Amino acid sequence: MNTGPVVLINTFEVPVGQDEAFLDAWERSRAFLSAQPGYLSTRLHRSLSPSAGFRFINVALWQSPEAFQAATTHPEFTSMSIPFPFHASLYEVIHEETR
């Protein structure tokens, strides 16, 4: 069982021209989640190409799967959905290398 920090990676499908609508919704989610127990950090990526399959990808660190689960099943969070298709899972780093 994983008991150390975990990495949430969330890929968002955002059509060309919808960046602002996405960022508004994402910012509301971020403000809520970053105040929850177990939240450690987040890094939001935007594709260089406006037409990438995943226009935005968020990589966030949480203290444990349980902390992430508690935050994202909170009624206040579940009511503020981001109106774009997304794919979120928890990960562990299995290989890391810097030249």
Add this chain to the structure above:
Amino acid sequence: MNTGPVVLINTFEVPVGQDEAFLDAWERSRAFLSAQPGYLSTRLHRSLSPSAGFRFINVALWQSPEAFQAATTHPEFTSMSIPFPFHASLYEVIHEETR
């Protein structure tokens, strides 16, 4: 135009039970790419759940889009394809926060 380091994010669809086949192929790619000009670092993530939509996600840092382009269009690289569906794009970090 982006002239600083860029982030390659590559999401891989790997069916349950195919981890070893993926990791063998990925390791060959990594060995080639990490020796190319402009490669800075890589971090391979594996999902906690074996059935995640993207079983593996690689997040790598390259010095420029041009360096990444040159490495991945090299004939030696294009001949060593990874036999699983993947979605790769270049990104920039637009928001970063640590609690």
